[in-house]
Amino acid sequence: MNPDAIFAEIVLCESRSHLATQAAALAFARLLKLAEERDSGQIPRIARFLAAAYNGEAFKFDLFELRAVDVAISDDMLICLDALRWARADLHTLVPDGDRRLRAVIDRWGLQWPASS
Template sequence: MSNSILEEIARLGVRSQCATDKGGAAFARLLQIAETGNTSQARRVAAFVASTFNGRRFPFDPFELRAVDAEISDDMLCCLDALRWAQADLYSLVPDGHSRVRAVIQRWGLASRSAS
């Protein structure tokens, strides 16, 4: 392989790792909002968190990005970038993420909504 190809692979690897790191931190903040909030923004965050867990079962309308504060939508976009690089499931980047996301889905009644 030529040096330019190896350099590009290395550059993309760094970019992927950076997106994953930022996405993990953003996901932790969003998960905290979904776990503790009680506003319409928290409900939207919970729906987003659920969609990153299982997008087919919990679809998320991207226009919801307009209905939350800029900091929250920035975190959502970081999560989407991390998902694009597909190094890890976002819930696996936070302590006890799997059970915490499942608890958020239950707390906000998202499981029953997705069945309809």
Template sequence: MPNPAAREFFDELFQCRAERPAIRAIGIDALLRLVPVAQRDTGQSGVVARFLLGLYNGPAHPFDLTELRSLDAGLFDDCIAVLRLDNSPEQEVHTYVHNGDAIWENLRRNWA
């Protein structure tokens, strides 16, 4: 008889692997909506930009999670989807975006 704790661990692992393609697709779609917002010049743009910079390099760009409270519901949901995408990173967030290095450098210059 298998160890119940081990069985629970492997059940959770298999569930996470099964959910990963959907998390990835939803997260990338959300990221592609957030980047243009971060490139604008509004209060919400600054929050989104600082959130993305925090995922890119948290030690260099710490992000206060309470800032997410100022976002409208759609942007908030997109941030959470991108955070879920980055929870088990397959690659750096900025690499999902065409010309991501240059875009994140501009975000750093404008919002860091």
């Protein structure tokens, strides 16, 4: 690969990364709002997804859960996953007061932090 092609690839990846992060900020905010305000059968799945995006070692998420939520919700989850792969920012930092709000969702939905070893 010649230097110009390498540079073009870097520019393309940088652009994709920025766009994915911008889209995820909106998608994560929508999901977080649902987990904060709603109470339906889909919301615990959203809460588990948000917790896993926050701390994947502490909170596991079965990707088959994407099949058990509305299309718009799973689309937002996929948008968030795209941003996670680019790793520009922790998703909870993209929304106002995200850390506190996400910890409150974890508590609200009874998700358990692993015991310290």
